[in-house]
Amino acid sequence: MRSLSKHLPGCLRTFCFALIAFPAVANAEVRWSDTELAILSSLRLSQLPPMPVDPSNTQENNPHAIALGKRLFFDPRLSRNGQVACATCHDPAKQFQDGRPRAVALGMTERRTMPLAGAGYSPWLFWDGRKDSLWSHALAPLEDALEHGGNRTRYAHLLKANYAEEYRAVFGALPDLAGMPQDAGPLGSELEKKAWDAMPAPAKQSVSRVFANLGKAIAAYVKTLRHSESRLDRFVDALLRRDRKAGEHLNDSEQAGLQIFIGKGQCVSCHNGPLFTDHFFHGTRVPPRDAASPDPGRSEGALMVQQDEFNCLGPFSDAKSAQCLELRHMSIYEPALRRAFKTPSLRGVAERAPYMHAGQFASLREVVRHYIAAPESVPVTTLRGHGHGSGSALLPVALSEAETNQLIDFLGTLSAPVVEVVPAQNPRR
């Protein structure tokens, strides 16, 4: 002690004592067990399997489809008022989301806009998974009165007037649209529905096919959006090769937060793998946006995807029925799915408040506090008689204020730019 203070003349004796007597407190070095290292290894972006193939969209890797899809994604003419594009809500400058609690276009939606990087890995799309492919997904906002508010014949005419050549290069020539109403579709206004009903079945079929192809081109582009490596990936790589400088990538607090994330916080039981999601649905008892009519989440989404004319088994899918494994084997066991929502990826999460399916929490601190409180399961019937209560899949987590801060610090290490990864040329499989 004395000799050390001699070597450090500027150091107050008492201060030096504190440093030497409590080194572990002043600079808590995190140690990792072999089990923890194995979990860390599985979280690296480099561990992502190749992008899954969507058998229902044979054009998804066609570079012409990707280029066409990109133009369509940013084209506001694909809307009722000429002002709403996918990019209106999915802004590339904000990880392809909008930073709002609930999305706004022609009206306000019930849920929060989801980011798009890595969405191609997800077997189910939307917070409730009511779509089973990126292409069938894209069709939903296009026909939704609160979002793009367009209709099927309008989109077909628009493609003919502006994208006929690009469309032909991917899907073959557009059908003859002469004599077809300008505005008609099964989900439009009363007038548009009437016009749709009056169309002969083959005309409806061919316009719906054009509509499906519009979705397939947009999906090809959305599928190129991926995460890039973050500090966490660099840290784990360094740790696994026993690089003594691993700590340069994550400071002590961030490392301690990571240890909580994969340990006592139990976060990794759902937020796992390189995308920090199990791609499944869980009831986490986030307070409903509207307590009088709680969002049913997956229990409704599961039924909707089964009935969707644009699903993998439907007439506009390119898949054989045997290839639609997810849809054929999906769970519709209702009680477990009530008020369950898709586990979101946590990559980039610190940069995109607010959180949860309707932006219920304004900050990561509120999110972590929710997990600490882990509201107990409420019997289904006691929840205002609506039968929408789901048992919480969460176990209570005891975290001190300091540990809460560490966990939040750790979540910040998952930020990195979203990039476009264009697949190797393979237009037709």
Ligand code: HEC
């Ligand atoms: C009005 C804003 C708005 C517009 C316009 C919009 N979206 Fe979305 N997007 C959302 C919202 C809100 C959700 C979540 C909705 C839900 O779960 O019900 C979402 C979800 C998604 C998802 C699901 C991601 C996942 O991981 O499940 C994809 C993919 C997507 N949108 C693509 C598109 C495409 C492609 C377009 C254009 C055709 C588009 N969106 C237009 C607001 C919008």
Ligand code: HEC
């Ligand atoms: C039982 C599975 C499960 C566990 C355990 C879990 N999560 Fe979640 N997490 C979810 C689901 C599901 C959602 C979306 C819920 C919703 O929107 O209603 C979510 C949402 C989030 C969000 C918001 C992300 C966004 O984009 O809105 C964050 C942040 C988060 N979790 C962090 C954590 C942390 C930190 C832990 C550990 C303390 C944890 N989660 C434990 C399933 C889980």
